[in-house]
Amino acid sequence: MSATLLGVSGLTKRFGGVAAVNGCSFQVDEGTITALIGPNGSGKTTAFNMITGYLPADSGEVTFAGRAVKRPNPTRLYRAGLTRTFQQARVFPGLTLLENLTVAISQPWRTLLRRNVAARDRERALTLLEEFGLERLGDRPAGELSFGQRKLLEFATVLMGEPRLVLLDEPTAGVNPVMVEQIERHVRELHARGLTFLIVEHDMHLVMRLCNPVIVLDGGATIKQGPPAEVQSDRAVLDAYLGT
Amino acid sequence: MSRLTRTGVLRAVVVFGALAAFPFVFPAQWIVNIAIFTLMYAGLATAWNLLGGFSGYLSLGHAAFFGVGAYAIAIAFTHIGIGGSGYKPFFALPLVGIVVALVSVPIAWVALRVRAATFAIVTLTLLFVVQQLAFNLHHLTHGSQGLALPPPPFDVSTFEQPFYFAMLGVFALAFFTCWWVKGSKLGLMLFSIRDDEDRARGVGVRVTGAKVIAFALSVGFTGMLGGVWAYYIQFIYPQFAVDPLITIGAVLMAFLGGKGTVWGPTVGAFILVPAQQYMAYKLGASELYLLGYASVFLLIMLFLPRGIIPSISDHLARRRSGRPDEPPGAVASAPRATLPGGMAP
Amino acid sequence: MHLFIQACILGLLAGGVYALMASGLTLAFGVMRVINVAQGAMIVLGAFLSYTLFTKAHIDPFVSVVLLTPLMFLVGVALQLVFIRPLRADEREELSLLVTWALALGIEGLLSVLYKTNYRSTITSYADKSWRVLGYHLSEVRVFAFGMSVVILTLLYLLLTRTEFGRTVRATVQNPVSARLLGVNVDKVSALGFGISVATATAAGAVFGMVTPFFPGSHYDLISRLLSIIVLGGLGSLGGAIIAALFMGMAEAVFAAEISPTWSSFTFFIVLIAILLLRPQGLFGTNERGAL
Ligand SMILES: Nc1ncnc2c1ncn2[C@@H]1O[C@H](COP(=O)(O)OP(=O)(O)O)[C@@H](O)[C@H]1O
Ligand SMILES: [Mg+2]
Numbered sequence: 001m002s003a004t005l006l007g008v009s010g011l012t013k014r015f016g017g018v019a020a021v022n023g024c025s026f027q028v029d030e031g032t033i034t035a036l037i038g039p040n041g042s043g044k045t046t047a048f049n050m051i052t053g054y055l056p057a058d059s060g061e062v063t064f065a066g067r068a069v070k071r072p073n074p075t076r077l078y079r080a081g082l083t084r085t086f087q088q089a090r091v092f093p094g095l096t097l098l099e100n101l102t103v104a105i106s107q108p109w110r111t112l113l114r115r116n117v118a119a120r121d122r123e124r125a126l127t128l129l130e131e132f133g134l135e136r137l138g139d140r141p142a143g144e145l146s147f148g149q150r151k152l153l154e155f156a157t158v159l160m161g162e163p164r165l166v167l168l169d170e171p172t173a174g175v176n177p178v179m180v181e182q183i184e185r186h187v188r189e190l191h192a193r194g195l196t197f198l199i200v201e202h203d204m205h206l207v208m209r210l211c212n213p214v215i216v217l218d219g220g221a222t223i224k225q226g227p228p229a230e231v232q233s234d235r236a237v238l239d240a241y242l243g244t
Numbered sequence: 245m246s247r248l249t250r251t252g253v254l255r256a257v258v259v260f261g262a263l264a265a266f267p268f269v270f271p272a273q274w275i276v277n278i279a280i281f282t283l284m285y286a287g288l289a290t291a292w293n294l295l296g297g298f299s300g301y302l303s304l305g306h307a308a309f310f311g312v313g314a315y316a317i318a319i320a321f322t323h324i325g326i327g328g329s330g331y332k333p334f335f336a337l338p339l340v341g342i343v344v345a346l347v348s349v350p351i352a353w354v355a356l357r358v359r360a361a362t363f364a365i366v367t368l369t370l371l372f373v374v375q376q377l378a379f380n381l382h383h384l385t386h387g388s389q390g391l392a393l394p395p396p397p398f399d400v401s402t403f404e405q406p407f408y409f410a411m412l413g414v415f416a417l418a419f420f421t422c423w424w425v426k427g428s429k430l431g432l433m434l435f436s437i438r439d440d441e442d443r444a445r446g447v448g449v450r451v452t453g454a455k456v457i458a459f460a461l462s463v464g465f466t467g468m469l470g471g472v473w474a475y476y477i478q479f480i481y482p483q484f485a486v487d488p489l490i491t492i493g494a495v496l497m498a499f500l501g502g503k504g505t506v507w508g509p510t511v512g513a514f515i516l517v518p519a520q521q522y523m524a525y526k527l528g529a530s531e532l533y534l535l536g537y538a539s540v541f542l543l544i545m546l547f548l549p550r551g552i553i554p555s556i557s558d559h560l561a562r563r564r565s566g567r568p569d570e571p572p573g574a575v576a577s578a579p580r581a582t583l584p585g586g587m588a589p
Numbered sequence: 590m591h592l593f594i595q596a597c598i599l600g601l602l603a604g605g606v607y608a609l610m611a612s613g614l615t616l617a618f619g620v621m622r623v624i625n626v627a628q629g630a631m632i633v634l635g636a637f638l639s640y641t642l643f644t645k646a647h648i649d650p651f652v653s654v655v656l657l658t659p660l661m662f663l664v665g666v667a668l669q670l671v672f673i674r675p676l677r678a679d680e681r682e683e684l685s686l687l688v689t690w691a692l693a694l695g696i697e698g699l700l701s702v703l704y705k706t707n708y709r710s711t712i713t714s715y716a717d718k719s720w721r722v723l724g725y726h727l728s729e730v731r732v733f734a735f736g737m738s739v740v741i742l743t744l745l746y747l748l749l750t751r752t753e754f755g756r757t758v759r760a761t762v763q764n765p766v767s768a769r770l771l772g773v774n775v776d777k778v779s780a781l782g783f784g785i786s787v788a789t790a791t792a793a794g795a796v797f798g799m800v801t802p803f804f805p806g807s808h809y810d811l812i813s814r815l816l817s818i819i820v821l822g823g824l825g826s827l828g829g830a831i832i833a834a835l836f837m838g839m840a841e842a843v844f845a846a847e848i849s850p851t852w853s854s855f856t857f858f859i860v861l862i863a864i865l866l867l868r869p870q871g872l873f874g875t876n877e878r879g880a881l
Contacts, residue, residue: 052446054442054446073445074442074445074446075445075446075448075449075450075451078446078447078448079448083446083447084446086443090440090442090443091440091443092435092436092439092440092443092444093439094435094438094439095432095435095436095439099432099435102432103432103433103436103444103447103449104447104448104449105448106448107429109450109453111429112428112429112430112457113424113425113428113429113430114428114429115427115428115429116427116428116429116431116432117432157447158446158447160447161447161448300683302683302686302687304626304686304690354862354865354866355865357865357869358865358869360682360683361618361622361624361682361683361686361824362820362824362865362869364624364683364686365624365816365817365820366820366861366865368626368812368813368816369813369816369817369857369858369861370858371809371813372809372810372813372854373813373855373858376854376855380851380852488809489694492690492691492694495687499687532698532702533698534694534695534697534698534701535695535698535699535702536698537691537694537698538691538692538694538695538698539695541687541688541691541694542672542688542691542692542695545672545676545684545687545688545691546672546675546676546688549676549677549680549684
């Protein structure tokens, strides 16, 4: 239960002299819903970008599933079971919802010239779309979706690769309350099925009821990691949020 | 999405049937001559579309590979001696295509490591490198003097026909490959790259492999068309075999018809090439013709950037569903989630 | 050794002009994410304009620069408004490549109609003169051209660093979205930036016409060199472009002197490939992957 799935130590990134992430260290245990919180600009997204291989780190180490990630690369990490969503909900606007999902299924090279959406993949994608309440729109281009629907679709897409750890970057920002509930339900269900989550989230009520432990980032460094109640009453965390 | 709809197949059968019958119905040499160039550009635009339209990587240097194909045939003629029997060079075409495709792989691998704008720069530079090579490798290409191929021993009255069918064959090959790819997993990968490459990488799409394959296919066909062209023209110079106008023509046609669609580049070529030949005939002076070309291009970019086929099919879809007209491109204009610098925030 | 140093001097002088040519290209990219493939054609246009003023009105090219740059600045602003501004933001980066390529073609076509397609060069009274310093030849025209490039680049630097307008330009280069939020009129900055870019091309064109024979199709060769330079320097980086230009100018000249003049234009391509393999973001580009 408490095996470390993702370990981050001393992660650092500077943008022109300003450290966005500065010696950030934390770990995510298998089977948890871990929250990563911190004031705006504290480096949460930047940390995600480095962990998932979108941004080369200046220094620091990342381990995933017990192995050091030497040269992080989004494609390889996805195949290894580490995946993420983006803060502004990125989907493939020109592809249909079904295609959005099936393109995320790992395929061997030899099937390259086979039909784009194989019957079996279609089944799987439809099932997932049903779970997310998007099955009606299966053959519509994703560009037609509302922002909230895009967030759902993006979430659904990353599940196609059967990940072990999902990083969600502000899954509920800009989404209506009904959909927030829906997203929370999905996280809980998937968690019950054995998925581990690392979630950047601004809605503190959601964090407090959904996540444990909570990691707090300030100025690019971890200042606290612990159960929600403990974090909530921590002096340093309050200071960080109140800006003193 | 089913790959072969009945109307789709029917349309292809009708069009290619008509194209096969064409030189028998209109045997006049000047007509077949125009038709040969139309097919050549239809093939070039279709091949360009396979990379540019599908993956969004706009190559400005396809003429380089056209030139390589042309010189491959011409050099094989003069230095290896495949000429003489008339049809032999046509049988060498698949080899030309394969060699050009293989040669392009390392180039593609380097050029496709960078994002689209830099890719365009590299391909454009490649164009001039190949042109310069054609000038400088004097012993192979005879430099600026040009390289002559012995005249093919075809009957004068039906002289153009073998070339017509060679062009048609290569065009058909490019066309059906494009069609096939569009409905395949490779097509899906390419479209996801076009929409958002960073995110495609994040959901396990092997972007580099997909791009390199598309590039190799695309330039392979381009090289084959260059080979047929060289044999038909019989005399090639560096500045005509590796001519930026060839790329620009192909790109223009793909845009006019609709990039990313199967039929778009063909439609674009069938409209523009005859019009262009007519203009060249009317205006004569090639300088004016350059201006005309540029104006048409600018007009299309500004007023019909999505092309004919997507515009029509949108219109039809809207009519069918009875929705009011939306501004064109409502779907394609969905916000691209990239910050300046193209980085994921 | 003598030959090598002579080549370095020649290359440095040529590199200064390349730097002027490339500065506009990289500035336009920085501000608008537009790769102006027509930059080469604008340079050739500048060469023809100053050629005409010289042959018809006997105006020295260095003087005509003063007349032509303001004029071409306005032309640049107009071109931006008509051809670049209408492109949708999410497609601008790719479509502008094709639009500016078509512009290049249009300029080439126009020049071919007006001047026909033979080679010309602007030959002033001091064209063949040169100074001898420590046994090395310093061609007067090339030294003047270098000097003019330095002056214009300095003015450009001062404009970018010392003025309010320059601050808005730099903010836009760094991040158009937040620049807009901070009240920068990005559309205006883009139009003016393109104007400046065309103005520098014109100035460079005037001296280009004195050191190299040119014809309407010369722009292809130019643009492929300039594009290699700005990739080497890091797209959008002005300082990078200048250093890359000086480096490439010298590399080309040394290659021509020491190895082979016929193959010297390949220097650009070789360096381009090397940079893509080793450091795809360019020497001074940002270091994110995919940011190039
Ligand atoms: N590509 C970038 N270039 C320069 N600065 C950046 C870049 N990305 C992020 N930053 C800066 O790094 C800091 C951390 O940003 P970010 O990781 O997005 O914070 P968060 O997600 O916690 O709100 C911010 O000050 C931001 O301005
Ligand atoms: Mg963030």
